Amino acid sequence: MNNEQDVVPVEEEDDRIEVVLFKSDTCAFCPRAEEVVRETIDDFGPGIFKLNIINVSENPELAEKYGIFALPTVMISGVSITGIPEPEMLMKMILGVKVMSKKKSESK
């Protein structure tokens, strides 16, 4: 948990949900957003999430690839929140993704 990596290729056996936080060196709101994200996913316990923090100042290509203009942005499974997220909103987003992934694994 809380591993900070620039890009993590999703390994096939890794069932953890990937949470991506886009931040930059100059973004004043990003440190608080990072705190909120870490606290929220920590509440779920270890082994559920994989946190990827992408520093756009160092990796502008990744911001371009995903079309991320505004920072901080949190992205989980193709949906995103811009700005410092409220923990409740983040929680809803996470639960939505969990439900979707459960449905997916049941239909297999």
Next chain:
Amino acid sequence: MSDYDIDRVKTGIPGLDELIEGGFPRGDTILIAGKAGTGKSILATQFIYKGAIEYDEPGVFVTLEEPPHLIKRNMLRFGMDLEALVKEGKISIVDLSPSKEITPVTIGEYPSFDLSGLQAIIMNHIKKVGAKRVVLDTLSIMAYKFRSRDILREEFFKLTAMITRTGCTLLLTSEIPANAQSLGVFDIEAFLASGVIVLYNEKISDTSRSRSIEVLKLRGSKHSSRIHSMRITDEGIRVWPGEISPGH
């Protein structure tokens, strides 16, 4: 050139330089405003293309609206092969259009963000090609992407300042909403720029329209105060400095 002369950037639009003392002041921000279908994107793309081809000035074209493959296709009919320039490393086309499939769907926005992502993307390309010219096409699309207009307004000032600080001349396009009195959806577009050029495509009779161009302001320049004829020819946009638009 004396200390009082302003270094000018040739626009690459035949006839336009004659209206503005030889070109845009280098390092300035210029707004190209007009309603839909007036030729804003063509003018801005031609500025980048001609800059690279004729004046050895590399450019970055940031598209927030039209996907690059359509821009390339549309400019080819004017004989402007953008893809060749991309391959030669003379220009960069930055695809930030909504058509990118990988872009996540935004489900929430809190008024605590900046545009440092967009800044980093653009600065990376400026560095990569050694750009002297930058186009942002179009600013208006940001109004549909984000709700927090006050933040955007503030961030636009930071973004334009950061780009022009590199020495690049920046062209912003802005769509004038139908029946609007302002120059764009944010109402501050004119304040972002030291120069404003407005394009028109007015109906002059039941069966015809007339294209024209007006230099509304250009700080540090004596510019024409007339509205001049403009056409989209097989070679791109052309302005007739001696011809006053019949639509005005």
